[in-house]
Amino acid sequence: MAASGTELIEIKGLHKSFGDNHVLRDIDFAVGEGEVVCLIGPSGSGKSTLLRCVNLLERPDGGAVIVRGENLADPDCHLDAARRHVGMVFQQFNLFPHLSVLENCTVAQKTVLGRKTAEADRIARANLERVGLTEKAAAYPAQISGGQQQRVAIARALSMDPMLMLFDEPTSALDPELVGDVLTVMRDLAEEGMTMLVVTHEMAFAREVADRVVFMDGGVVVEQGTPDNVIGNPRHERTRAFLRRVLDPTHALPA
Amino acid sequence: MSSATVIEERTALSPRRKARRNRILQYVVIAMLAVGAAASADWGQIAHVFLEPQLIRSAFADGLLSALVKTLEYTAGAFLIGLVAGTVLALMRLSPIGPYRWFAMAYIEFFRGLPAVIVFIAFSLLPLAFGGLIIPFDPYGVVWLALGIVAAAYMAETIRAGIQAVPRGQVEAARSLGMPAGLAMRKIVLPQAFRIILPPLTNELVLLVKDSSLVFIIGVSATGNELTGFGRELANTQSNLTPLVTAGLCYLIITLPLGFLARRLESSSVKAR
Numbered sequence: 026m027a028a029s030g031t032e033l034i035e036i037k038g039l040h041k042s043f044g045d046n047h048v049l050r051d052i053d054f055a056v057g058e059g060e061v062v063c064l065i066g067p068s069g070s071g072k073s074t075l076l077r078c079v080n081l082l083e084r085p086d087g088g089a090v091i092v093r094g095e096n097l098a099d100p101d102c103h104l105d106a107a108r109r110h111v112g113m114v115f116q117q118f119n120l121f122p123h124l125s126v127l128e129n130c131t132v133a134q135k136t137v138l139g140r141k142t143a144e145a146d147r148i149a150r151a152n153l154e155r156v157g158l159t160e161k162a163a164a165y166p167a168q169i170s171g172g173q174q175q176r177v178a179i180a181r182a183l184s185m186d187p188m189l190m191l192f193d194e195p196t197s198a199l200d201p202e203l204v205g206d207v208l209t210v211m212r213d214l215a216e217e218g219m220t221m222l223v224v225t226h227e228m229a230f231a232r233e234v235a236d237r238v239v240f241m242d243g244g245v246v247v248e249q250g251t252p253d254n255v256i257g258n259p260r261h262e263r264t265r266a267f268l269r270r271v272l273d274p275t276h277a278l279p280a
Numbered sequence: 281m282s283s284a285t286v287i288e289e290r291t292a293l294s295p296r297r298k299a300r301r302n303r304i305l306q307y308v309v310i311a312m313l314a315v316g317a318a319a320s321a322d323w324g325q326i327a328h329v330f331l332e333p334q335l336i337r338s339a340f341a342d343g344l345l346s347a348l349v350k351t352l353e354y355t356a357g358a359f360l361i362g363l364v365a366g367t368v369l370a371l372m373r374l375s376p377i378g379p380y381r382w383f384a385m386a387y388i389e390f391f392r393g394l395p396a397v398i399v400f401i402a403f404s405l406l407p408l409a410f411g412g413l414i415i416p417f418d419p420y421g422v423v424w425l426a427l428g429i430v431a432a433a434y435m436a437e438t439i440r441a442g443i444q445a446v447p448r449g450q451v452e453a454a455r456s457l458g459m460p461a462g463l464a465m466r467k468i469v470l471p472q473a474f475r476i477i478l479p480p481l482t483n484e485l486v487l488l489v490k491d492s493s494l495v496f497i498i499g500v501s502a503t504g505n506e507l508t509g510f511g512r513e514l515a516n517t518q519s520n521l522t523p524l525v526t527a528g529l530c531y532l533i534i535t536l537p538l539g540f541l542a543r544r545l546e547s548s549s550v551k552a553r
């Protein structure tokens with residue numbers, strides 16, 4: 026299967042079950058180079074699972090996950106090599122607590138990419154500057170706030186020079202006043218042309234930054250399109266019901 | 281049932297007073313027992329048998345300190361072997377490859393189920409079974425091996441628990457940065473696992489210090505004597521327990537601070553969470 030040129034990710038006929046729980050049912054979708062795609066949908070709809078299938082943290086039961094022309098779902102694929110080009114940011118940050126902020130950003134550069142310490146440090150510091158945390162380079166994760174930790178996690182991923190960034194609800198574990206800093210970093214990243222696939226409940230962010238919004242429910246893609254269409258003028262009742270709940274939680278009727 | 285009886289019951293003794301009365305009673309009984317024991321003991325004889333100053337001095341002259349150093353050397357080497365072999369066993373125990381897992385499980389259950397004394401006796405008889413067998417670094421080699429083989433079984437379980445206590449997200453983060461499984465284990469999981477198990481590992485070190493006393497079963501020469509062997513030999517020749525008591529105190533000098541350290545580490549790691 027060849028890549029169609031500008032598509033960075035192509036997902037074809039993707040299936041995933043956990044036991045009897047059929048979580049992803051025949052997903053087809055693609056992300057083009059430089060595109061910012063936001064994935065929205067109710068809890069349990071399979072957003073995280075889909076995202077985790079893109080770098081094979083979850084092994085699909087069927088279908089193809091083609092990243093830069095390489096099918097990662099192929100058992101003979103060089104997964105570790107492929108993952109170097111795909112950055113991932115987790116809801117719970119998952120910084121390495123035994124390493125300093127700087128070391129968090131250099132450990133994979135040195136061990137995976139074989140960069141020398143001086144070069145790895147330089148690149149790590151440049152990326153820490155991008156997320157506004159140069160002064161925290163020597164701190165340990167436990168010593169900085171959640172918002173700062175998440176920005177370090179972004180810098181850690183960027184230090185590997187990824188072609189593509191995956192975000193799984195990067196602001197859901199944050200105190201409300203810390204959400205803005207992380208979203209600002211992500212917006213800057215999008216403006217620099219990074220290809221991003223973002224699972225999020227931040228509708229304002231999706232509306233403003235996304236090129237395309239994909240609404241998932243029950244393991245299928247229900248609808249997708251520009252933010253104005255999907256969020257502003259949804260065609261499907263399921264999308265409307267979901268948006269009502271998210272945008273106006275206190276007044277939504279019980280589902 | 282009238283309210284008067286209730287009041288009456290209440291005025292008798294409040295629960296707090298009752299508890300205090302019980303406590304005082306127990307202190308009185310304990311004090312009486314202690315005084316009775318002290319009065320009936322022959323202190324002169326006790327001091328002579330257990331803590332004869334003259335013999336304490338001669339214990340130092342006869343090499344108490346070198347025995348102490350031997351104990352430390354035996355323990356340190358065995359701990360190192362136990363740590364390395366225990367880590368390997370823990371990784372085998374968690375391996376997706378069946379035979380590794382089975383071997384590790386069998387090893388761990390075998391050596392944890394056996395009295396350490398039996399392992400030591402077996403080691404003392406090894407030269408009989410294998411004529412030409414020479415274990416290097418005599419006498420250290422045998423001692424380290426015998427102690428380390430048993431220690432590895434215990435440490436393997438501790439280390440496995442530590443590895444499993446590292447959150448899954450850590451491995452996922454490492455793998456998503458392109459680290460292969462082995463590298464993620466070495467750079468990310470193991471350092472955190474050892475931090476988690478530092479308190480139980482310290483406790484295992486204490487056990488090992490004491491188990492090093494089993495060395496006398498292997499039958500090392502007098503120059504290889506650690507604290508217990510040293511104290512026992514001297515106590516036999518002098519028909520007095522003082523050397524043994526002195527050796528015992530030396531153990532406490534090692535083990536009490538370690539135990540204290542373990543408890544400190546434990547409470548600080550609880551706080552960190």
Ligand SMILES: Nc1ncnc2c1ncn2[C@@H]1O[C@H](COP(=O)(O)OP(=O)(O)OP(=O)(O)O)[C@@H](O)[C@H]1O
Nearest residue numbers: 043046048066067068069070071072073074075194
């Ligand atoms: N490792 C797993 N083992 C078993 N079931 C799982 C596992 N991961 C996810 N699931 C199940 O798959 C379904 C989809 O989960 P997923 O995390 O993808 O949903 P989500 O859309 O990300 O939801 P949320 O918004 O709550 O994060 C859920 O029913 C969940 O219970």
Ligand SMILES: [Mg+2]
Nearest residue numbers: 072073074194
């Ligand atoms: Mg999720």
